[in-house]
Amino acid sequence: MTERRWDRTVRDQLALGRLLPLAGTAGGAWLTESAASAALRRTGEGVSGARLGKVSFTAAEGGRPAPGAGFPAPATAPPPGPLVLTATCGVHAQGSIGEVTEALRPVLAEAARGVLGLDVVAVDLRVAELLDEAPEPSPREEESSGGDAGDEVPGGDGEEAAVGRAVLAVPGVAGLARRFGPGGRAVRLGTAADGRRAARIELTASGAHALPATVAAVRGAVAGVLGADAEVAVLVTGWRG
Numbered sequence: 001m002t003e004r005r006w007d008r009t010v011r012d013q014l015a016l017g018r019l020l021p022l023a024g025t026a027g028g029a030w031l032t033e034s035a036a037s038a039a040l041r042r043t044g045e046g047v048s049g050a051r052l053g054k055v056s057f058t059a060a061e062g063g064r065p066a067p068g069a070g071f072p073a074p075a076t077a078p079p080p081g082p083l084v085l086t087a088t089c090g091v092h093a094q095g096s097i098g099e100v101t102e103a104l105r106p107v108l109a110e111a112a113r114g115v116l117g118l119d120v121v122a123v124d125l126r127v128a129e130l131l132d133e134a135p136e137p138s139p140r141e142e143e144s145s146g147g148d149a150g151d152e153v154p155g156g157d158g159e160e161a162a163v164g165r166a167v168l169a170v171p172g173v174a175g176l177a178r179r180f181g182p183g184g185r186a187v188r189l190g191t192a193a194d195g196r197r198a199a200r201i202e203l204t205a206s207g208a209h210a211l212p213a214t215v216a217a218v219r220g221a222v223a224g225v226l227g228a229d230a231e232v233a234v235l236v237t238g239w240r241g
Helices: 003-016 033-044 097-115 159-168 211-226
Strands: 019-021 029-032 050-059 083-092 120-131 173-176 187-191 197-205 231-239
Touching (some): 019 033, 033 050, 033 083, 050 120, 083 097, 159 187, 159 211, 197 211
Parallel strands (some): 197 231
Antiparallel strands (some): 050 083, 173 197, 187 197
């Protein structure tokens, strides 16, 4: 790998942020911090007088060891367990800071839990600026996370291609992605420690469905190709909603 390509890879990985474990997903499912931020910023636009800024997550006390899987948890992923959501926000100067933040906090918590499937137990809001004008909705475009936006529809007759096509047909999947890791692939096939077939799928979510439901449907689609006992890890690195 050339030095320029290596530098780009490092920048892309930093742009993705950490990987956040989805709650209650055996086999492993993760969402990048950048994709979560994109989804939550859209949610924040529904609260009058608020503009969400930087969003980050930290592990709350009580994290649990990750279960064994055919594809182990990436190094940047905290163990499954409760998370604290921390966000900066701007508040319209004519509004009450307390009223705006009190309206924004439960909206973010519900979206993080219900839409994204994250085990968020607390939301820490920090007012970073007073806005002279009420914020307007931003253009509906995919949050830039670095790397390639997605793959073409897989061609060929191999299992990887068949799995990729099955995943693309799932409602809530906007496309396959290959942002994570140098030389990454959207579909990786392997074998779990117990001998079962294993797959790791990297994708961009459309936001049309709650993420836990999309992940469950992706697992079902992959099982339709590899067999009902296949172990499927899902990595969501983009959000288009």
